[in-house]
Amino acid sequence: xxxxxxxxxxxxxxxxxxxxxxxxxxxxxxxxxxxxxxxxxxxxxxxxxxxxxxxxxxxxxxxxxxxxxxxxxxxxxxxxxxxxxxxxxxxxxxxxxxxxxxxxxxxxxxxxxxxxxxxxxxxxxxxxxxxxxxxxxxxxxxxxxxxxxxxxxxxxxxxxxxxxxxxxxxxxxxxxxxxxxxxxxxxxxxxxxxxxxxxxxxxxxxxxxxxxxxxxxxxxxxxxxxxxxxxxxxxxxxxxxxxxxxxxxxxxxxxxxxxxxxxxxxxxxxxxxxxxxxxxxxxxxxxxxxxxxxxxxxxxxxxxxxxxxxxxxxxxxxxxxxxxxxxxxxxxxxxxxxxxxxxxxxxxxxxxxxxxxxxxxxxxxxxxxxxxxxxxxxxxxxxxxxxxxxxxxxxxxxxxxxxxxxxxxxxxxxxxxxxxxxxxxxxxxxxxxxxxxxxxxxxxxxxxxxx
Numbered sequence: 335x336x337x338x339x340x341x342x343x344x345x346x347x348x349x350x351x352x353x354x355x356x357x358x359x360x361x362x363x364x365x366x367x368x369x370x371x372x373x374x375x376x377x378x379x380x381x382x383x384x385x386x387x388x389x390x391x392x393x394x395x396x397x398x399x400x401x402x403x404x405x406x407x408x409x410x411x412x413x414x415x416x417x418x419x420x421x422x423x424x425x426x427x428x429x430x431x432x433x434x435x436x437x438x439x440x441x442x443x444x445x446x447x448x449x450x451x452x453x454x455x456x457x458x459x460x461x462x463x464x465x466x467x468x469x470x471x472x473x474x475x476x477x478x479x480x481x482x483x484x485x486x487x488x489x490x491x492x493x494x495x496x497x498x499x500x501x502x503x504x505x506x507x508x509x510x511x512x513x514x515x516x517x518x519x520x521x522x523x524x525x526x527x528x529x530x531x532x533x534x535x536x537x538x539x540x541x542x543x544x545x546x547x548x549x550x551x552x553x554x555x556x557x558x559x560x561x562x563x564x565x566x567x568x569x570x571x572x573x574x575x576x577x578x579x580x581x582x583x584x585x586x587x588x589x590x591x592x593x594x595x596x597x598x599x600x601x602x603x604x605x606x607x608x609x610x611x612x613x614x615x616x617x618x619x620x621x622x623x624x625x626x627x628x629x630x631x632x633x634x635x636x637x638x639x640x641x642x643x644x645x646x647x648x649x650x651x652x653x654x655x656x657x658x659x660x661x662x663x664x665x666x667x668x669x670x671x672x673x674x675x676x677x678x679x680x681x682x683x684x685x686x687x688x689x690x691x692x693x694x695x696x697x698x699x700x701x702x703x704x705x706x707x708x709x710x711x712x713x714x715x716x717x718x719x720x721x722x723x724x725x726x727x728x729x730x731x732x733x734x735x736x737x738x739x740x741x742x743x744x745x746x747x748x749x750x751x752x753x754x755x756x757x758x759x760x761x762x763x764x765x766x767x768x769x770x771x772x773x774x775x776x777x778x779x780x781x782x783x784x785x
Contacts, residue, residue, distance in 0.1 A: 344412060347419050350457040351398045357450035358394060362387045377490035378436040386429050393422060419458060423467055426451045431474040438492025439482045439501060440510045445475055452522055461526035468522030472515045483507045627672040627758060631782055634667040634701050634708060635660050641680040645688060653694035661701035669708055669779040671759040679755040682748035683775050687714040710777045718769035728753045
């Protein structure tokens with residue numbers, strides 16, 4: 335299927351071809367009526383009027399059928415039509431110049447037919463092409479009347495009572511050439527400006543339509559992921575709770591150790607549900623900006639130590655070593671913001687590094703300074719993030735195929751929530767990933783300004 339730009343070229347050319355029928359019919363009708371009147375166009379042969387009309391009709395019919403029945407509206411054919419249509423406009427100018435010549439040269443008002451071509455070209459071309467067509471019209475007209483003046487070609491009278499002496503007056507010829515040329519140029523300037531405004535408006539509408547389509551598609555994807563993940567995340571823990579409690583209530587001879595195991599499983603399932611709901615609530619509040627951010631001075635060294643300590647047990651279960659390189663410069667490790675939210679963001683990024691890190695590897699956390707920002711980096715060794723997934727990594731509920739295979743109990747909300755928190759603190763999260771080697775997520779926050 336042709337893309338939007340290609341379809342626009344076909345539609346514009348088809349519209350211009352239809353519009354050309356109007357001025358072909360109008361020019362021919364004027365020529366026939368004035369010729370039959372016997373007053374004007376006295377030197378214009380009727381056979382030539384009919385011949386020029388037939389050439390115009392044949393040319394336009396060919397392109398009309400070509401546009402309409404073109405089986406493939408691809409980009410290559412669109413460019414071909416774009417170029418050849420330009421040649422057809424030049425043919426129209428040549429035909430109109432011939433009409434002007436036999437209709438009396440500088441006596442004729444047939445130069446107004448040039449305006450039809452300039453206006454029709456605005457359906458297809460931009461300002462530059464419209465100016466070029468107007469310059470071609472000016473060139474043809476000026477060459478014609480000066481050629482008549484210098485008697486390179488014969489000059490014809492428009493009326494029975496015409497005086498050919500005006501064709502031999504340089505002042506008359508020069509003033510006429512200047513007036514018509516300026517009229518054509520001004521028309522091209524005006525039509526080109528309107529064409530530019532129309533194209534800007536069209537591009538804006540297309541851009542808005544595309545943006546709306548992308549947003550709708552993104553919303554549908556998020557909704558689909560939300561339903562899938564929420565169904566899994568809630569159904570699985572609730573099923574475990576139900577089975578655990580059913581077994582606990584139905585079993586008459588169950589040991590204390592078994593009781594503890596069933597209750598622990600039920601408790602962990604409840605914690606998973608509560609954690610999911612808590613993240614959803616936080617996301618909702620942060621997105622709606624209902625959460626008021628505390629403005630505290632935060633020592634990043636202490637906050638990162640707390641995050642590392644909170645996730646040490648989880649890391650040890652995979653044999654992962656957590657290492658933290660403290661920042662000795664306290665000034666560089668001070669930021670302003672809501673400590674609880676920033677701690678949550680750090681814990682989520684660190685937890686992500688642990689979950690998707692290779693077993694028995696190391697996760698490194700470091701604080702560095704970059705200009706007026708503190709950067710907290712979290713580096714792990716693992717499968718990494720493929721090029722196709724990098725644009726979606728901060729989407730809510732998004733999980734890569736590798737991530738789904740690694741841990742099916744994750745919701746895909748951690749990085750999304752961490753990114754929202756970073757933005758609320760005038761910071762951002764970015765990452766560098768080398769698949770099958772290591773991945774580094776960096777939280778960048780503005781340093782506290784002293785003084």
